[in-house]
Amino acid sequence: MGTIRLSGIGRSFKSTAAVRDITLTIDDGDFLVLLGPSGCGKTTLLRMIAGLLEPTTGRIELDGEDITDLPSKKRDLAMVFQSYALYPHLSVRRNLAFPLRVQKLGKDEIERRVQDVAASLEIDHLLDRKPKELSGGQRQRVAVGRALVRDPKAFLMDEPLSNLDAKLRTQTRQELTALHRRLGATFVYVTHDQVEAMTMATRIVVLNAGRIEQYGTPEEVYDRPESVFVAGFLGSPAMNLLDARVVGAGGRISVAAEGLAGDLWAGSTDALDVVLGIRPEHLEIADAAGPRAGVSIAVTVDIVENLGGEQILTCTSGAGRVHMRTSRAVRIAEGAELTLRAAPEHVHLFERS
Numbered sequence: 637m638g639t640i641r642l643s644g645i646g647r648s649f650k651s652t653a654a655v656r657d658i659t660l661t662i663d664d665g666d667f668l669v670l671l672g673p674s675g676c677g678k679t680t681l682l683r684m685i686a687g688l689l690e691p692t693t694g695r696i697e698l699d700g701e702d703i704t705d706l707p708s709k710k711r712d713l714a715m716v717f718q719s720y721a722l723y724p725h726l727s728v729r730r731n732l733a734f735p736l737r738v739q740k741l742g743k744d745e746i747e748r749r750v751q752d753v754a755a756s757l758e759i760d761h762l763l764d765r766k767p768k769e770l771s772g773g774q775r776q777r778v779a780v781g782r783a784l785v786r787d788p789k790a791f792l793m794d795e796p797l798s799n800l801d802a803k804l805r806t807q808t809r810q811e812l813t814a815l816h817r818r819l820g821a822t823f824v825y826v827t828h829d830q831v832e833a834m835t836m837a838t839r840i841v842v843l844n845a846g847r848i849e850q851y852g853t854p855e856e857v858y859d860r861p862e863s864v865f866v867a868g869f870l871g872s873p874a875m876n877l878l879d880a881r882v883v884g885a886g887g888r889i890s891v892a893a894e895g896l897a898g899d900l901w902a903g904s905t906d907a908l909d910v911v912l913g914i915r916p917e918h919l920e921i922a923d924a925a926g927p928r929a930g931v932s933i934a935v936t937v938d939i940v941e942n943l944g945g946e947q948i949l950t951c952t953s954g955a956g957r958v959h960m961r962t963s964r965a966v967r968i969a970e971g972a973e974l975t976l977r978a979a980p981e982h983v984h985l986f987e988r989s
């Protein structure tokens with residue numbers, strides 16, 4: 637079991653509030669990703685769960701037991717740091733054995749567990765090397781291995797892939813997902829990388845300035861962002877966000893801005909000044925024979941970027957910059973003037989703050 641419950645957790649450094657009043661239950665077996673930009677409080681929150689930093693306010697429970705005042709080494713949690721924090725003077729074998737020696741396990745038991753973990757991570761041939769004799773990817777595995785040997789109730793990981801090159805990052809991402817499925821253990825994983833969050837998480841918490849901006853499955857957070865902040869953080873390129881005004885009231889909402897017009901079937905808002913959100917993959921080139929409902933935007937294509945199978949168009953409209961993602965089969969030249977359209981179900985409405 638590894639259910640972690642945070643109640644009103646906060647932490648200030650002098651006058652700066654790094655984490656503010658976070659209440660959250662991380663269910664046993666979840667792969668919970670704490671996602672947000674640099675400085676939003678991810679590491680601070682993780683370190684409080686790990687017991688490496690005292691909260692200013694709030695309580696932390698692990699499987700119903702209050703662990704707020706329990707020292708780090710007495711918490712049945714294992715942490716993987718961004719820097720790996722391996723002991724440079726110890727061999728891989730002794731690095732892996734270290735947490736078990738602290739627990740005062742017998743020699744044979746330690747050797748058996750080290751061998752098991754080394755075999756499962758395919759680092760058994762590296763056991764006699766020192767960290768400086770390893771590649772970045774191998775060091776990363778040893779850091780994960782050192783967490784695994786303890787068989788903890790939950791794994792806490794702070795940007796564990798950020799020091800790997802792109803190819804290794806993708807591979808290791810898939811390995812960590814497989815590891816999570818195999819162990820069925822609770823993972824709390826910090827990242828600023830929305831691709832890692834989307835691909836690995838069972839639940840995502842989006843943090844903004846120390847607060848929870850949104851909590852949900854990757855699909856919920858991507859398909860139904862509750863704020864402009866979340867909408868603008870996920871996706872590559874992120875959701876297009878265009879200032880518009882609601883014209884006319886009632887069940888049917890019409891929106892307008894310079895070069896933009898639309899009728900939306902769905903959506904309700906009391907606001908007059910709104911932000912329209914449309915994902916780049918939900919825009920298409922308007923076709924006179926196509927559907928009339930939804931939003932249409934007059935744009936000029938500034939840049940066409942070829943991604944291989946797809947292309948990204950960066951356009952200017954009267955309502956602001958617009959990105960569109962489309963198949964390369966659609967031939968579009970830089971400088972072209974087009975009308976883009978999004979179906980009503982793909983148009984998000986946010987209040988302008």
Ligand code: ADP
Nearest residue numbers: 649652654672673674675676677678679680681
């Ligand atoms: P993240 O991991 O999301 O990048 P952090 O949790 O490291 O963010 O930091 C959140 C905020 O708290 C930042 O404004 C940071 O400068 C501040 N902070 C973090 N640790 C300390 C510290 N030890 N002393 C003072 N300020 C800190």
Ligand code: MG
Nearest residue numbers: 675678679680
């Ligand atoms: Mg951090």
